[in-house]
Structures are given as structure tokens and as C-alpha cells.
Amino acid sequence: MPEAGHHPGGELRRIAIVGASLAGVHAAQTLRRREFDGEIVLVGDEPDTPYDRPPLSKGFLAGSTDEDRLLLRPTADPDALDLDRRLGRRAIALAHDTTTGASAVSLDDGAVVEADGLVVATGARLRTLPATDGVAGVFGLRTLADARSLRAALDEGPDRVVVVGFGFIGAEVAATVRERGIDVTIVEAADQPLARVLDPDSGAAIAAVHRDHGVDVRLGATVESFDTADGRLAGVQLSDGSRIEASVAVVGIGVIPNTEWLTGTSLTVDNGLVLDESTLAAPGVVGAGDVARWPNQGVGGALVRIEQWDNAVEMGGVAADRLLSWAAGVDGEPYAPIPWFWSDQYDRKYQLAGLSGPEYEVVQGGLDEERFVVLYRTAQGAPCGVLCGNRPRQAIVARQLLAAGAGLDEFHDRLS
Amino acid sequence: MKVVVNFDLCESNAVCMGIAPEVFEVRDDDFLYILNEDPGPELHDKVRESAERCPKQAITLEES
Numbered sequence: 001m002p003e004a005g006h007h008p009g010g011e012l013r014r015i016a017i018v019g020a021s022l023a024g025v026h027a028a029q030t031l032r033r034r035e036f037d038g039e040i041v042l043v044g045d046e047p048d049t050p051y052d053r054p055p056l057s058k059g060f061l062a063g064s065t066d067e068d069r070l071l072l073r074p075t076a077d078p079d080a081l082d083l084d085r086r087l088g089r090r091a092i093a094l095a096h097d098t099t100t101g102a103s104a105v106s107l108d109d110g111a112v113v114e115a116d117g118l119v120v121a122t123g124a125r126l127r128t129l130p131a132t133d134g135v136a137g138v139f140g141l142r143t144l145a146d147a148r149s150l151r152a153a154l155d156e157g158p159d160r161v162v163v164v165g166f167g168f169i170g171a172e173v174a175a176t177v178r179e180r181g182i183d184v185t186i187v188e189a190a191d192q193p194l195a196r197v198l199d200p201d202s203g204a205a206i207a208a209v210h211r212d213h214g215v216d217v218r219l220g221a222t223v224e225s226f227d228t229a230d231g232r233l234a235g236v237q238l239s240d241g242s243r244i245e246a247s248v249a250v251v252g253i254g255v256i257p258n259t260e261w262l263t264g265t266s267l268t269v270d271n272g273l274v275l276d277e278s279t280l281a282a283p284g285v286v287g288a289g290d291v292a293r294w295p296n297q298g299v300g301g302a303l304v305r306i307e308q309w310d311n312a313v314e315m316g317g318v319a320a321d322r323l324l325s326w327a328a329g330v331d332g333e334p335y336a337p338i339p340w341f342w343s344d345q346y347d348r349k350y351q352l353a354g355l356s357g358p359e360y361e362v363v364q365g366g367l368d369e370e371r372f373v374v375l376y377r378t379a380q381g382a383p384c385g386v387l388c389g390n391r392p393r394q395a396i397v398a399r400q401l402l403a404a405g406a407g408l409d410e411f412h413d414r415l416s
Numbered sequence: 417m418k419v420v421v422n423f424d425l426c427e428s429n430a431v432c433m434g435i436a437p438e439v440f441e442v443r444d445d446d447f448l449y450i451l452n453e454d455p456g457p458e459l460h461d462k463v464r465e466s467a468e469r470c471p472k473q474a475i476t477l478e479e480s
Contacts (some may be wrong), residue, residue, distance in 0.1 A: 026468070054471060073473055310431065313469050342429055342471065349427065393442045396434040 010284070012116045012327045013038045016105050018091045018261075019121030020044025021053070022072065022309065023289025026316030027119045029074040032081050034324055040083050041113050042075075043105065045122075047088035048144050050075045054309055056147040057172040058344055062179065063151065070144065086111070091122065091261045098266055101284020101326070105261075117323045120262070120273050120287040121316065124255035124307065129164070135226050137233030138249045141173060153248050154180060161185075162236050162249040164223055166193035168343045170252035171206065175345040177250075178213050185216040185244050187223060187236070197352065199360045202374055202387055205367035206350070213346055218242075255307065257291045272305045278332025279319045286326075288312065288319035297336035298403070299355055299384075308341040338402045340395070351395035354385030354402045363416045364391070373398075373415050383411045417460055418478040419453050425474035432466035432475060439463055 015031060017024045020042050028040055044050065051070040059065030074080060086107060093106040096118070103118040126140040139150040154161070154177065161177045163170045166188035174184045186193075193203040207217050224237040226249065235245045257272040267281050268274035272293030275281045279294060287294075289312040293305045306315075318335045325332055342351045348370065357376035365372035373394050376385035383406070386398035394415050401411055419439060426448050432440035433448075438459055441449045455463055467475040 029468075052473070309471055310469060344427070349429075351429070390446070392428045392430040392446060393433070393444065396430040396442070399434060 010101060010116065010327055012036070012323070014041065014115045015039070015117040015119065015323065016041045016043065016103060016113045016115035017119040017121060018043045018105060019119075019123055019258075019289065019291070020046070020050050020075075020085070020087060021121070021123055021289070022050075022312035023123070023292075023316035023319070024119065024121035025050045025072050025075050026313050027121060027288060027320040028081050028083055030317040030320035031324070034321070036324065038116075040081070041086060041115065042083045043086045043089055043091055043107065043113065045088070045090040046143055046145070049078070049087070051144055053142070056144065057141055057169055058176055060147050061141075061151055061154070061173065061176045063155075067144070086113070094118075094262055094265050094267075096265045096267065096282065096285060098283055101282070103284065116284060117327065118285045119316075119319055119323065120281065120285065120291060121289045121319075122258040122261070122291045124257045124290040126251070127254045127256055129223070129226075129251055129253070131223070131226055132249075132251060135228055135233055136231055137247050138226060138251060140251050141169060142255070150248075150250065154182065158182060158246065158248045160244065160246040160248075162187060162244055162246045163252065164236075164249060165252040165254075166190075166207070166217070166219070167196065167252055167254065168194065168341075170250070171210070171345050172343060173250050173252065174210060174215055175213070178210075178215055179346065183214070183216070185218060185246070186210065187218045187221050187238060187244075189220070189222045191220045193217070193219065198356050198387060199374070199376070201360070201367055202356075205372075205389075206345070206348075208368070209346065209348060216244075255290065257293075257305065259291060274303065276332070277301075277334040277336070279315065279322045279335050280326060280332055284323070284326065286319035286323045288315040292319075294335070297334050298338045306337070306339050308339060310340050311337060338399050340399050342392075342395075347390075349390055349392060351388045351392060352385060353388075353395050353399035354383075356387070357384040363412060364394070365389070375411055375415065377408070381408070383408055386411070386415065417455060417457075417463065417480060419450055419455065419463060420476045420478060421448060421450060422474045422476065423448070425472045427472050427474075429471050431469050431471060435466045435469065436462040440466060 090108040095104040105113040132138040160183040222239045273287045275294035359377040371390045374387040388395040430442040
């Protein structure tokens with residue numbers, strides 16, 4: 001755990017925000033809202049004006065959402081928030097003075113951004129399969145550039161798309177591609193879909209929805225090889241001996257936090273930048289979004305990274321406030337959100353508040369119905385999460401009940 | 417402050433209701449209803465937060 005603790009404070013003249021996606025942009029917006037009138041340098045490794053990622057696997061891929069609709073509102077206007085924008089530039093190294101809190105961020109164009117305060121919001125990148133290096137027709141989906149390439153490949157009208165990994169991204173891509181009238185096979189190494197996040201029965205229910213839409217779901221299977229013809233993907237060989245003919249594959253097997261540029265500093269990097277419970281990593285350094293790992297009392301105090309949209313928005317603002325309070329010599333408060341995300345697939349909206357747990361029961365509807373609510377409990381029997389299928393109101397109520405530490409009876413009363 | 421929701425964008429994620437239940441309500445028909453289009457100053461911070469945390473950026477505020 002970082003020992004950032006108390007600090008006599010210092011003047012913030014320039015703040016560097018490294019990472020120009022959701023968390024970074026909201027950090028910038030919060031700083032200006034608090035009337036911070038110093039310089040803000042916003043560094044992002046993608047050349048595009050900051051944009052929203054969730055539509056990339058849905059409306060954008062479907063062709064129904066245009067690029068200009070993806071822009072994040074706080075930074076859509078190039079002059080907004082009075083930022084020194086360094087887009088298309090990657091941070092490659094950090095020098096940090098633990099006494100003063102000052103940072104110097106080296107960029108890949110040779111520039112060095114010196115700052116009195118630093119927001120680390122560099123996010124995460126896709127995990128890839130070595131066997132897919134240089135194979136045309138194999139895609140990932142994280143950035144707008146990824147989405148443009150995949151959309152263009154779909155526009156060519158492939159007969160079949162193979163989705164590797166039945167996580168939420170894979171599931172959304174599969175649904176969107178299927179709705180474009182293209183055949184889809186999902187290949188998942190685990191014996192159940194969405195195993196990292198949900199219980200087996202809910203995972204199976206979501207797989208059934210995909211099968212009802214004509215998706216070929218292969219569980220407990222891994223890809224042995226990506227076969228090419230003329231340098232392009234021609235098919236995928238699976239561990240069960242079967243082969244799938246396909247000219248397009250999408251790999252969605254998780255992400256890796258972008259922390260390499262922090263190597264060699266005194267910051268703690270362990271599956272993300274490790275923060276204290278108030279989002280402070282070290283004097284003058286805060287973190288937010290997918291790259292951040294901190295003891296979240298909202299889930300019992302475990303060190304977690306939360307790769308979720310709503311967390312990036314809220315945590316960007318919280319981290320900006322923490323940098324200001326650090327400079328003022330004020331102790332921070334714990335940032336303890338209840339995780340929450342949504343996933344749209346076909347006509348279904350799944351939402352998970354909190355985390356799944358070893359015990360679970362359906363408290364409304366049924367898993368084979370369009371609408372249902374599943375309540376999760378810890379091994380000790382305490383409510384720890386709620387999964388909703390097409391029940392958005394209940395998901396938000398559940399999030400509030402979790403935040404309030406409500407008992408089992410109250411969950412039953414309010415959600416059934 | 418006037419609250420405007422673009423219902424073509426709204427997907428009833430109900431985040432706004434969680435933050436400002438005095439202004440937003442998602443009912444059991446899954447549609448969002450605006451309970452108060454002109455919320456008083458005591459609600460402005462909550463309504464701004466609702467707009468920012470709307471996953472569809474479907475809420476617009478016309479500050480007067």
C-alpha cells in the first residue's frame with residue numbers, strides 16, 4: 001500500500017493528465033469546475049478527439065452510430081476546458097520526486113511535460129494471442145481505430161465471424177455481428193460463458209439467448225491455430241479437432257493495464273497502479289479508471305481494478321479532487337463505489353450491481369425469461385451483487401441497497 | 417435550469433434515477449419519466465452529475 005498519507009501541501013501550477021479517455025477527460029472537467037486555473041496538459045496515445053468506447057461494440061459496429069456521435073461531451077469542442085492537448089502521443093517514462101510530488105513525463109516525441117500534479121489514467125490495452133500476429137482478418141476491439149477496421153471488414157460481408165472469448169465484449173460483438181446477418185461462432189476456453197463475472201446458470205442463460213439467435217457457441221474449446229491463405233485468415237482450428245471456416249476473427253480475452261511507463265519510479269505497480277483508498281498513489285500522484293487498483297471498501301476492501309464505464313467517470317472526478325485536497329494538505333476520504341455496468345445484447349440489457357458470489361437465487365422472473373433478477377450472496381450469506389436482465393430500475397435500486405449495506409430481507413422486499 | 421432528455425438516445429439505464437430520484441424515474445415499463453423539468457437550485461449538482469454519468473449522454477441541461 002502506498003504511504004502517500006499526509007502532506008504539507010504545495011502549489012499546483014501545472015497538472016498533467018496522462019490518458020485522454022473517460023477517466024482523464026472527467027478529471028480535467030472536474031479540475032476546471034473547481035476553478036483550477038493553472039495549466040492542464042492532457043496526454044493521450046490515440047490521435048482521435050476523446051470518444052466514448054461502449055458504442056464501439058454496438059451502434060458503431062452495427063453502422064447505426066456515426067463517429068461524430070462518439071465524442072465525449074466535455075472535450076468535444078477543441079477549445080473546451082482550456083487544455084494543452086497532446087493527442088497521439090504516448091507517455092514512455094516518468095520521473096517523480098517523492099519529496100515535492102513533482103513529476104516529469106517523457107513523451108514519445110521527445111517532449112517532457114513537467115507538472116506539480118499527475119493524474120495517471122492510461123487505461124488498459126487488449127491482451128492478444130501471439131499466434132495472431134500479422135494475420136490479416138484477426139481483430140481486437142478496444143479503440144476507435146480497432147472499431148473502424150473491424151467495421152470495414154464486416155462491410156465486406158464475410159460469411160462467418162469467429163469470436164474468441166465469451167466475455168461481455170465478445171458477447172456484444174457476437175450480437176451486433178449476428179444482427180448484421182453474418183454467421184457467428186463464439187469459442188470460449190472455459191466450460192461456461194462470462195465465467196469471470198457471473199454464476200454458471202446466468203452465464204448459460206445468456207449463452208442460450210445467443211444460440212436462439214443462431215450463434216454457434218463452443219465452450220471448453222481453445223484455438224489451436226489461425227490458418228491463413230494468401231496471408232489472410234481462412235479458418236480456425238480448435239482444440240476439439242473441429243475447424244471453422246472464417247475470414248474474420250475477433251479476439252476478446254481481457255486487457256492488461258498500461259503501466260510500463262511507470263517502471264523505475266517508486267510508485268507501486270502490481271496489476272495496475274496501486275493507490276491508497278483515497279486514489280492517491282504517492283505525493284502529487286493520483287490514479288483513475290481501468291489502470292487504477294485500490295482497496296475499495298465498496299467491495300469489502302479488496303484491492304481491485306474496475307474496468308467499467310461508470311467507474312471511469314466517477315473516479316476521474318474523485319482523483320482530480322484528491323489531487324487538489326492533497327495540495328491543500330487535507331486528508332482524503334475513501335473512494336468506495338459499488339461496481340455497476342451494463343451490457344446490451346440483442347434486445348436484452350444486462351446489468352450487474354456489485355459482484356457475483358458463490359450463492360445465488362433468482363428473485364424475480366426466470367433465467368429463461370426476458371426479465372429476471374438474480375441476487376448474489378457471499379459464502380457468509382451477505383448480499384454482494386445483483387444481476388438484472390431487462391430490469392434497469394431494479395439494478396439501480398440494488399446498487400443503492402448494496403451501498404447502504406442493506407440486509408437480505410430488504411433485498412427480497414425491494415427486488416421481488 | 418431546464419432538463420432535456422433525448423429519448424432517441426435514452427436506453428433507460430436508470431443511472432440518473434439513482435443520483436437524482438427527485439427528477440428522474442425509470443418505471444416498470446422501462447421508460448424514463450422526467451418528474452421535474454425545472455428543478456430548483458438545491459438539485460442542480462445532482463442533475464449535473466446525472467447528465468455526466470448518463471451512459472448515453474442523453475441528458476442536456478439548459479442553464480438559465
